[in-house]
Amino acid sequence: MRRLGIILNGATGRIGTGQHLARALVPLRDEGLTLASGERVAIDPVLTGRDAGRLQRTAQRFGIERWSTDLDACLENGEDTVFFDCAATGVRHANVKRALEAGKHVFCDKPLGTTYAEASALAQLAERLDRRNGVVMANLWLPGLRKLRALVDSGFFGRVLSIRGEHGYWIFDGHARPAQRPAWNYRREDGGGIVLDMMCHWHYMLESLFGRLARVTCAARTFVPDRLDEKATPYDATAEDAAFVLCELESGAMAQVCLSWCVRVYRDDLMVMQVDGTHGSAVVGVFDCYTQHRDQTPVLLWNAEDRPDVDHRAAWLPVPDAGTTGNAFRTQWALFLRHVLEDAPFPWDFAMAARGLEVVERCYSASGAHSWETLSAP
Amino acid sequence: MRRLGIILNGATGRIGTGQHLARALVPLRDEGLTLASGERVAIDPVLTGRDAGRLQRTAQRFGIERWSTDLDACLENGEDTVFFDCAATGVRHANVKRALEAGKHVFCDKPLGTTYAEASALAQLAERLDRRNGVVMANLWLPGLRKLRALVDSGFFGRVLSIRGEHGYWIFDGHARPAQRPAWNYRREDGGGIVLDMMCHWHYMLESLFGRLARVTCAARTFVPDRLDEKATPYDATAEDAAFVLCELESGAMAQVCLSWCVRVYRDDLMVMQVDGTHGSAVVGVFDCYTQHRDQTPVLLWNAEDRPDVDHRAAWLPVPDAGTTGNAFRTQWALFLRHVLEDAPFPWDFAMAARGLEVVERCYSASGAHSWETLSAP
Amino acid sequence: MRRLGIILNGATGRIGTGQHLARALVPLRDEGLTLASGERVAIDPVLTGRDAGRLQRTAQRFGIERWSTDLDACLENGEDTVFFDCAATGVRHANVKRALEAGKHVFCDKPLGTTYAEASALAQLAERLDRRNGVVMANLWLPGLRKLRALVDSGFFGRVLSIRGEHGYWIFDGHARPAQRPAWNYRREDGGGIVLDMMCHWHYMLESLFGRLARVTCAARTFVPDRLDEKATPYDATAEDAAFVLCELESGAMAQVCLSWCVRVYRDDLMVMQVDGTHGSAVVGVFDCYTQHRDQTPVLLWNAEDRPDVDHRAAWLPVPDAGTTGNAFRTQWALFLRHVLEDAPFPWDFAMAARGLEVVERCYSASGAHSWETLSAP
């Protein structure tokens, strides 16, 4: 059985332990990874980080034998060929650069850096050094998005005309009720902002499913400037808590995205996307996906006189669940490892992640300048 | 009983007879209008137009004694002090100008002219001549919009943060099924286009309810370029059948409006608007209005692992119907006549209608130039 | 306005007056027929038959000015260019032959003759004389079938795999309750038999919608041999009251048709057809059509242990009604007259009707010989 050594850097945080370790890598290690050839691979992780106590506790909890606070030493170990980073965003560029230069294949959490420039440089470096590279884009493996992907692949929509997305729900400001999200999310200086947080996701969802974006505009807003933090201390919200985005796609389709922590939810799910095409439409949430084919489309007429006794949503049918879909992080991890080990396709690379940061930066520019911004050509 | 003579010009068309006569003026005439003072007013209409046969038939149908093809003679009759126009849009400016210059108070159908310049000129003329003036803005008296108005007036929303509207449904292209709307709607050269048709309505709904707009951008699209007309003959759709609009309000709120004849309806109604404010939110359709107060707002958390067994829409409550609300056209007619007769407030005047055309024109400019357009200051 | 003279032979019977006159031709005459060119056509019928009293009464009822018992004289009138026959099936061949030889275009009720040979001869004669010809195939314009046609045309099914049809309901034998159908339907010697009656319809439905049939087998049965007629007199049922048919289509699809007056109805309608294709399925009745797209298809598993709480029919959506569809007979009449007057397409001709009789005859042969029968090639 072949062995694969993986350096996991910064994996003792909430996302690192809760998702990457508990739900993705540890189950993969326990069951072993199977390649297309049938070959089985034994995963052998080493935890790296700065806090020895935390590393030890985490290693113990998951039965991981190796951990270290000496990242350089670990990178020098030629037996561990894959590097994964989910440490703080501020040091991602430096960490990933060191790993690439040490000859590692690199997988990391999003965002790939704090700027488009940083991320692009990493993408170029990885290409120059010919190292496998990828970034977590987990939304693509949510049950609802998998169903949408299947509809796109089957040609259900015909020509896609418009995509309208909403993400968000009411985040309390800390006065009457505690906020459901950390305070740094609302401070620009700490890396907060719903555009930076969410447009990365919407970028890869839109471009993976519907093709390249050509132009964007955005209106970012800080609707609730006064909030209380985790300790009920008032602070100034300096990052936007809502953004209204329009995107032109190269295909001619339009995407409208509303991101907001200042809306109340009157929809199927916390994130929804409606896709309308010439042959059919779908409304997709995190778990479910409802469809209406053109041949099932009701003939509607405007009538403001008589209240119609009609439930428009009853004219849609769910896409059935596709059996056991598995955790999104684990699915993408397995795909990345198979990309490293047997060259399986993996389009979710540094270049795509850098592109996401380009979209984020153009949204901020557009919002500041009241403009539409053209995205870079391929 | 006081008498009020009204010249009804061009009222033999579909909207003129179906709405203004059958549902508004004739019932008002039959029941009489009552002023705030308690005084009763007898309405005495005269139909004017170009087709004597049609005028005679329409007059007969509604028991109207007077009709004429000689508009000039009617305008000279000092006993008829109110002029109403719902003839073709192309001649509205000329008709209204003649009536104002003949000293009439003027009420007319939307749009007030074919351009912002035309409509502004009429607004200025009416102001200079000190004539009462108004334009039909019937959506404001739809049952759902009345409920929304009441919420705004009661301060239910606190500070309004965002308004998100959708209007439209799938209009068949005539191939598999006949289109539900006339072909001219899809031809720019015939006065078609969803922006011209619908942004007038959204303008007055937004500014009446939430205050002045400051800036707009728009992406207008012709998603279905090939359609069949009423006789199943193919034609080129030259007007946009969808538009994605963003508006900044002077208050700091944002409005996002999607107008489209190329979407399938997964919502409560053919037109819906969600308003989110610091104190509460509402989702309003043509007839109904659902609300969620900040104290009723669920504490939601992102969870992509476990399918939540929750119906988000069940956490909203309807605003009860406010008894019989009456036809929207009739309500606005009565308000206009009381404005003429006893100076009752009537903000839905030529200036506001001209402003609607300004918004429409700026939307087209923004869409063509990929820009945001600043609207005129008051 | 152009005039079209039509000889209506034998139209005083139940189908003739109830369908062809009352619902098709008389309304067409009253409203006039409009051609694609916009030209209007005045329809001028003459009733012919053997019973002068009936002809006079029928003419009077419908305001038809001309009637005659002298068919030969009528056929000699060069002003009447169209002949229609719905007299008894036994004399159809003779009537239609006379009309063709007199130079008329001919439309007639089904069946086109008592045998395939008779019908083929008429088809060849019409072709040789270059006369327009057609046979009533009214099921094609039933609301449900129109919806099915639209699904076929839009490619909804992908590759069609199987068609399963059922037609029939319990016809009482006259003992406990009177029969709902006339006694001659159950006597071979009087032209009865469910294969002869119904396979003509199924032939044109199958071949119009799904392409040519290649092979058939059939098991015809007389399940209830003793019946009481309209006067409660016992008689021997000599014609089959049920038939089980299998058809191979040239496309590779299979059709299974159950025709029976001895079944009780546990389905949507008296006639239903389920079509299954690679991309979607539909279940169509006389009025409605339910659909399930491949992306909406539930993942079903056999489980005989636990009763599943599932309503399989809830996973289907109706095809919306396509506005006013109009009477089926009138629709086909208008199509035939436009075929005569302006060469509009009309595939429902004598050749297709003769083919229907071929299928009927092969069904009887197959049933008698316990064989599969190959149909003639094009």
Place this chain on the structure above:
Amino acid sequence: MRRLGIILNGATGRIGTGQHLARALVPLRDEGLTLASGERVAIDPVLTGRDAGRLQRTAQRFGIERWSTDLDACLENGEDTVFFDCAATGVRHANVKRALEAGKHVFCDKPLGTTYAEASALAQLAERLDRRNGVVMANLWLPGLRKLRALVDSGFFGRVLSIRGEHGYWIFDGHARPAQRPAWNYRREDGGGIVLDMMCHWHYMLESLFGRLARVTCAARTFVPDRLDEKATPYDATAEDAAFVLCELESGAMAQVCLSWCVRVYRDDLMVMQVDGTHGSAVVGVFDCYTQHRDQTPVLLWNAEDRPDVDHRAAWLPVPDAGTTGNAFRTQWALFLRHVLEDAPFPWDFAMAARGLEVVERCYSASGAHSWETLSAP
């Protein structure tokens, strides 16, 4: 308490452990079998097979004391008088033959062999050696089928005229979704094919309930030739995935059976059967059975003009559940053991099972030759 020793051969597979052990024999052993005389019988099983590890684990799981890989030794043990086989079909004939020759009474899973010839030989051998014999025909004890049996026994149907059955649902081809059934089912060379799989069941259901079949025809089709297997590898489907069968019964009734993995389910259940008789009809599924008596039969009339507001299925009434019916396998096991021990009736013997294989083989012949095939006389 009397002891009964049973050799269970090949019972460590999915059906063996999941059905025969877990749901049938182990509960029977735990509760003991009671004969008509009131005598109690202690069941003492021995597991035989080839994989010692599996046998041991299975024995342990169910608290079975005896297991062995030496079948010959077990067959020599005169204390164990009953032999049961659910090993692979390919070795069934050999296993059963050995057991019969060793003097055992034999019960086994279906099919009784790979060919009619093999199965017939076993039936003759069992008869010659005068050994009790039976084959699993579990569908007969499904809740719905028990209700149907009761209707047949009570004479509810009068003379049965027709039986129309459907079994199947859409099996995905593995592209958009994984298939719900194993790939070997679609490969003739691996024993696949819906006729072989399902016509055995339909044979015993039809002949047990309605008497002997006289003649059959069949059209077997492979509608989806390209499928992906459990590992998403493409393979050629060489076995039929659909079959359309017609059967003449000796009684004069007709049976029409549609078996298909290429249909979408618009019916009550995955398997349904409609039975129509002179006195009443029933529609039976796996669990439920709906009935309409002749005195409850609506008087239906064809009407293609006006949409009838009628729900045909509402005119049927369910047969109430008959208390706890128990697992189908357990029920048949108890019947077989009572047949061995006290000569209780047991018609589901080798002869009937061989007859099922005859029907299967004739269906394949008929499909290949476009013929009707006569079945052997008693």
